[in-house]
Amino acid sequence: MVFGRSERRRRSAPAEPVTLKILVAGGFGVGKTTLVGSVSEIRPLRTEERLTEAGRPVDDLDGVEGKSTTTVAMDFGRITVHEELVLYLFGTPGQDRFWFLWDELARGALGAVVLADTRRLADSFAAIDYFERRGLPFTVAVNCFDGAARYPAETVRDALNLDPGVPVMLCDARERESARDVLIAVVEHAMRHGAERREPALP
Ligand SMILES: Nc1nc2c(ncn2[C@@H]2O[C@H](COP(=O)(O)OP(=O)(O)OP(=O)(O)O)[C@@H](O)[C@H]2O)c(=O)[nH]1
Numbered sequence: 463m464v465f466g467r468s469e470r471r472r473r474s475a476p477a478e479p480v481t482l483k484i485l486v487a488g489g490f491g492v493g494k495t496t497l498v499g500s501v502s503e504i505r506p507l508r509t510e511e512r513l514t515e516a517g518r519p520v521d522d523l524d525g526v527e528g529k530s531t532t533t534v535a536m537d538f539g540r541i542t543v544h545e546e547l548v549l550y551l552f553g554t555p556g557q558d559r560f561w562f563l564w565d566e567l568a569r570g571a572l573g574a575v576v577l578a579d580t581r582r583l584a585d586s587f588a589a590i591d592y593f594e595r596r597g598l599p600f601t602v603a604v605n606c607f608d609g610a611a612r613y614p615a616e617t618v619r620d621a622l623n624l625d626p627g628v629p630v631m632l633c634d635a636r637e638r639e640s641a642r643d644v645l646i647a648v649v650e651h652a653m654r655h656g657a658e659r660r661e662p663a664l665p
């Protein structure tokens with residue numbers, strides 16, 4: 463029996479989606495756990511511990527005074543962008559004392575987003591340096607906290623001394639659509655970056 467195109471397609475096994483690993487990084491309290499939680503279609507895995515009096519001298523809470531917990535290992539979530547593309551999200555811990563986890567978390571990642579808060583922009587430098595040194599494609603997303611001054615993306619780019627090719631966007635980590643746009647931008651940027659690296663150099 464000869465099947466028509468659509469019938470043949472219906473009978474073939476559904477293609478497995480491509481799965482990609484994306485890191486959600488940035489300084490302390492910038493909204494990494496919030497972003498993974500707002501966008502994840504599964505209940506996100508969190509490793510939150512309470513901020514304590516003992517940590518007060520080292521935990522800089524300026525701008526996030528309401529914060530009562532911090533990530534001590536990672537966040538994990540998942541988003542199906544479309545039926546052929548699933549992203550696994552790994553949120554990094556924000557405090558310097560957990561740097562030793564980053565190499566493990568970064569292994570196998572396609573790309574990363576560095577979340578930034580304009581009130582504490584310098585906190586983003588360490589994550590940016592980390593990805594630049596490793597050649598891992600990244601984008602910067604400014605998480606627009608209530609009460610924080612708004613700056614155009616180009617002003618943020620200059621302040622962070624980013625390469626012209628690094629996408630910078632504004633977002634609200636609490637909003638699912640906004641968080642999703644950030645992740646799609648990372649995938650697109652990483653794909654472009656990969657394609658450019660595969661292009662043979664012109665003579
Ligand atoms: N107004 C506002 N508050 C936010 C936003 N994103 C996060 N928050 C709040 O800011 C605080 C920090 O958020 P987290 O998501 O825990 O930050 P984090 O980057 O995971 O923090 P660490 O893991 O401790 O580095 C929380 O109290 C959030 O409710 C935002 O876009 N706007």
Ligand SMILES: [Mg+2]
Nearest residue numbers: 494495532533
């Ligand atoms: Mg966190």
